[in-house]
Amino acid sequence: MLNEGILVNQIDPTSDRAVFRQIADQLRQAIESGRLREGEKLPSEAELIEHYSVARMTVRQAIQELRNEGLAVAEHGRGVFVRRRPPVKRLASDRFARRHRKDGKAAFLAESEAVGARSEVDMISVSEVRPSKEISDRLGTGSDQTVVSRSRRYLRDGHPVELATSYIPVDIARGTKIMEPNPGPGGIYARIEDQGHTLERFVEDVSTRLPTREEAKLLNLTSGTPVFRLIRTAYDLQGAAVEVCDTIMSGDAFLLSYELPAH
Amino acid sequence: MLNEGILVNQIDPTSDRAVFRQIADQLRQAIESGRLREGEKLPSEAELIEHYSVARMTVRQAIQELRNEGLAVAEHGRGVFVRRRPPVKRLASDRFARRHRKDGKAAFLAESEAVGARSEVDMISVSEVRPSKEISDRLGTGSDQTVVSRSRRYLRDGHPVELATSYIPVDIARGTKIMEPNPGPGGIYARIEDQGHTLERFVEDVSTRLPTREEAKLLNLTSGTPVFRLIRTAYDLQGAAVEVCDTIMSGDAFLLSYELPAH
DNA sequence: AGCTACTACATGTATAGAGGAGTAGAGCAG
DNA sequence: CTGCTCTACTCCTCTATACATGTAGTAGCT
Numbered sequence: 001m002l003n004e005g006i007l008v009n010q011i012d013p014t015s016d017r018a019v020f021r022q023i024a025d026q027l028r029q030a031i032e033s034g035r036l037r038e039g040e041k042l043p044s045e046a047e048l049i050e051h052y053s054v055a056r057m058t059v060r061q062a063i064q065e066l067r068n069e070g071l072a073v074a075e076h077g078r079g080v081f082v083r084r085r086p087p088v089k090r091l092a093s094d095r096f097a098r099r100h101r102k103d104g105k106a107a108f109l110a111e112s113e114a115v116g117a118r119s120e121v122d123m124i125s126v127s128e129v130r131p132s133k134e135i136s137d138r139l140g141t142g143s144d145q146t147v148v149s150r151s152r153r154y155l156r157d158g159h160p161v162e163l164a165t166s167y168i169p170v171d172i173a174r175g176t177k178i179m180e181p182n183p184g185p186g187g188i189y190a191r192i193e194d195q196g197h198t199l200e201r202f203v204e205d206v207s208t209r210l211p212t213r214e215e216a217k218l219l220n221l222t223s224g225t226p227v228f229r230l231i232r233t234a235y236d237l238q239g240a241a242v243e244v245c246d247t248i249m250s251g252d253a254f255l256l257s258y259e260l261p262a263h
Numbered sequence: 264m265l266n267e268g269i270l271v272n273q274i275d276p277t278s279d280r281a282v283f284r285q286i287a288d289q290l291r292q293a294i295e296s297g298r299l300r301e302g303e304k305l306p307s308e309a310e311l312i313e314h315y316s317v318a319r320m321t322v323r324q325a326i327q328e329l330r331n332e333g334l335a336v337a338e339h340g341r342g343v344f345v346r347r348r349p350p351v352k353r354l355a356s357d358r359f360a361r362r363h364r365k366d367g368k369a370a371f372l373a374e375s376e377a378v379g380a381r382s383e384v385d386m387i388s389v390s391e392v393r394p395s396k397e398i399s400d401r402l403g404t405g406s407d408q409t410v411v412s413r414s415r416r417y418l419r420d421g422h423p424v425e426l427a428t429s430y431i432p433v434d435i436a437r438g439t440k441i442m443e444p445n446p447g448p449g450g451i452y453a454r455i456e457d458q459g460h461t462l463e464r465f466v467e468d469v470s471t472r473l474p475t476r477e478e479a480k481l482l483n484l485t486s487g488t489p490v491f492r493l494i495r496t497a498y499d500l501q502g503a504a505v506e507v508c509d510t511i512m513s514g515d516a517f518l519l520s521y522e523l524p525a526h
Numbered sequence: 527a528g529c530t531a532c533t534a535c536a537t538g539t540a541t542a543g544a545g546g547a548g549t550a551g552a553g554c555a556g
Numbered sequence: 557c558t559g560c561t562c563t564a565c566t567c568c569t570c571t572a573t574a575c576a577t578g579t580a581g582t583a584g585c586t
Contacts, residue, residue, distance in 0.1 A: 018539060028476075044566065055541045057320075060567090068331050068486065070473045077548030077566050088470065093523055199525040206521070207351065208471040208489045208514040210333045213291075223331060226471050226489030226514065234525075251471040251489065258469070258521045260356055262462040262497075281569060307536060318571045323537090339537050340578030 006030040006043065011052055019054060023062035031071050031082050042072060042080040070224025083222070086253055089117065089156065093258045096202055101186040101193070123153040123218075124181045128170065135167050138233050138244045148173040150188065153218060160219050161253040166245045172197060189234070192243060197236040205231045206256060211248070219250050226251040269293040269306065274315055286315060286325035294334050294345050305335060305343040333487025346485070349516055352380070352419065356521045359465055364449040364456070386416040386481075387444045391433065398430050401496050401507045411436040413451065416481060423482050424516040429508045435460060452497070455506060460499040468494045469519060474511070482513050489514040 007030070011022050030036045043051065048059040063080055066072040074080045129149045136143045147167045154162040166188060168178055177183045178191050193199060211219065211227045219227070228249040236242050270293070274285050293299045306314065311322040326343055329335040337343045392412045399406045410430045417425040429451060431441055440446045441454050456462060474482065474490045482490070491512040499505050 020539075046565080056543090058540060061539085063567095064327075069476075074567065075549090076568065077550085079549095079566060090468075093521070096523060096525060098525060201525055202523040204521045204523065205353075206469060206519040207517070208491055210487055210489065213332075224473055226473065228471055254470070256469040258356070258467045258523070260359060260465045260467065260521070262464055263360060283569075309535080320572090321570060324569085326537095337537065338579090340535080340580085342536060342579095 006035050007051055011054070019052075020058045020061035021065070023048065023052060023054070023059060024065040027062065027066055028069070028071060031066075036082050038082050038084050040082050042066075042082070044079060067223060070222075073222050083224070086159070088255045089161075089253060090255045090257055096189070096199075098199075101190045117156045118158070120155045120158075121152050122155065123151065125151050126179060126181060131167055134231075135244050135246070138231070139167060139169060139241045141169055146170060148178060150178070150183075156253065159253075160250075162247060162249045163215065163218055164245055164247040166243055168192070168243050172242055188243070192234070192236075197240075197242045199234055199242070200237045200239075201235050203233045203235070204258075208251065215248050219248070221250060228254060228256070230256075269298050270314055274317070282315075282317060283321045283324035284328070286311065286317070286322060287328040290325065290329055291332070291334060294329075299345050301345050301347045303345050305345070307342060330486060333485075336485050346487070349422070351518045352424075352516060353518045353520055359452070359462075361462075364453045380419045381421070383418045383421075384415050385418065386414065388414050389442055389444060392430075394430055397494075398507050398509070401494070402430060402432060402504045404432055409433060411441060413441070419516070422516075423513075425510060425512045426478065426481055427508055427510040429506055431455070431506050435505055451506070455497070455499075460503075460505045462497055462505070463500045463502075464498050466496045466498070467521075471514065478511050482511070484513060491517060491519070493519075 007026050009026060011019055013019065015022065017025075027036075027042060036042065042063070045056060045059050045063070048054075048062070049056055052059070063072065063074070067074060067080075071083055072080050073083050127149050128146050130144075131139065131141070131147050131149075133143060135147070136145070139147065141147060147169055150166040150168070152164055153160055154164065168188065172192060172195055173179055176191050176195060178188050183191050189199060207229045208226050209229065211221050211225070215221070215227060216223075216225075221227070228247075228251055230245075230247040230249060232243075232245045232247070233241050234243040234245075270289050272289060274282055276282065278285065280288075290299075290305060299305065305326070308319060308322050308326070311317075311325070312319055315322070326335065326337070330337060330343075334346055335343050336346050390412050391409050393407075394402065394404070394410050394412075396406060398410070399408070402410065404410060410432055413429040413431070415427055416423055417427065431451065435455060435458055436442055439454050439458065441451050446454050452462060470492045471489050472492065474484050474488070478484070478490060479486075479488075484490070491510075491514055493508075493510040493512060495506075495508045495510070496504050497506040497508075
């Protein structure tokens with residue numbers, strides 16, 4: 001496949017811009033201008049070496065730069081391809097509205113079926129742990145008190161997109177289905193309300209960063225995909241925190257939407 | 264400076280894990296365990312070559328991996344250092360409350376002074392443009408209608424942290440201080456309300472990705488820092504969109520906080 | 527004191543070469 | 557048709573070398 005027509009210019013060796021950067025510039029330009037479309041194959045190392053008359057490491061550096069920028073992905077033995085962007089899913093700010101729980105649905109599943117995506121949950125584990133300071137501060141529990149921790153992974157159309165761990169004070173969770181892998185219809189928020197803690201509001205703190213290696217592995221992230229970290233605290237009518245949920249979301253799979261009153 | 268004591272293990276050449284990855288693993292472990300603290304210098308290339316008895320390109324690949332992960336930054340001529348994380352600023356969800364405008368403050372400045380940071384705005388430019396489809400869809404204007412575009416960059420303690428462009432329909436902006444670089448006390452939201460468009464609510468759509476080269480340059484981002492893209496639409500009492508603000512925020516400088524009712 | 531030059535050391539760029547390992551298709555044996 | 561091998565092509569790992577460029581401290585001159 002000789003699609004070198006993509007590369008229009010030659011290299012200026014007298015320029016103070018490094019040769020490998022100039023090559024990266026041209027490839028980047030081809031991608032951004034649409035001459036190379038999503039999923040399309042970039043010229044191979046051999047073709048680039050031939051075309052530019054440079055050493056192998058030089059073209060590899062150029063390609064490495066594009067990979068770091070998240071524009072391209074390499075597949076061993078096949079080639080380097082323009083990165084495909086998965087469709088993003090919009091998470092509306094009413095995703096915790098009570099009517100969804102009344103329908104017997106947990107938030108993630110309700111959201112997903114609204115856009116026709118098939119969702120699953122796996123890697124569910126429930127345990128009793130001593131929370132980190134960050135969590136116990138939010139829950140308002142003493143740092144010596146243990147809490148119930150529920151971890152799980154969400155998949156959309158078979159692809160992992162989100163890791164979540166909920167922390168619930170033991171005095172709320174003990175003796176309920178919150179301690180079981182499947183908490184029943186409406187999810188754990190429905191169970192918390194069953195316990196007499198009517199939910200009043202949530203606070204979500206959103207930050208972004210690159211994933212740790214562990215996160216990248218569990219979410220199957222290609223280099224160049226950041227993640228959202230979303231920490232949600234749920235408060236009951238008395239203003240007490242009844243749950244903290246620590247979530248890592250694949251950055252290219254979500255769009256978070258919030259509505260704010262201007263009051 | 265011989266701080267090789269950080270590296271406890273040797274390399275297993277029979278392992279199927281590449282040598283440069285094993286070296287990266289050890290350095291990463293040193294960083295994550297705290298044996299190497301923020302800002303501290305990693306062993307130099309020469310020291311690593313000596314310690315592991317490998318070629319220069321091999322240690323460079325190891326270091327490159329850490330740089331890609333955002334754990335380390337290289338300074339030409341000085342060394343490679345554990346990345347410093349700037350303090351993050353919390354953006355509360357009431358940042359557009361009317362009382363702030365009453366005080367004569369625009370949102371960004373009000374937020375910043377709350378945490379004692381010195382803020383500035385620069386690179387202000389105002390023009391009339393044909394909006395992209397994404398913007399005109401949100402504004403509900405025809406794609407042929409022009410809108411007023413206001414771009415600016417925000418700095419905190421002298422460091423650029425945010426790029427923002429506001430789009431306002433011309434029939435609201437024309438003949439007002441919205442067309443001027445300095446829109447007066449309370450910012451453009453105060454001017455929009457002066458025009459009889461009482462603000463009722465905002466919708467913020469938040470996504471994350473790696474910065475473009477342009478953004479990285481303007482925000483002075485080191486490789487491995489993602490950005491937030493926040494598109495805010497402001498609606499008046501009649502439910503009409505009166506402004507759309509497209510914002511790129513340095514991902515390591517902000518924490519977005521939102522409050523949601525459980526209704 | 528203030529300046530320059532030099533030196534040591536750091537990372538950056540580029541070349542050349544040798545295997546290794548995954549992919550995919552062609553062709554052949556059964 | 558199925559399953560296998562062979563081959564060509566792809567990216568991956570690692571070595572070795574050379575020179576460029578930025579930083580920082582020192583020695584020495586003015």
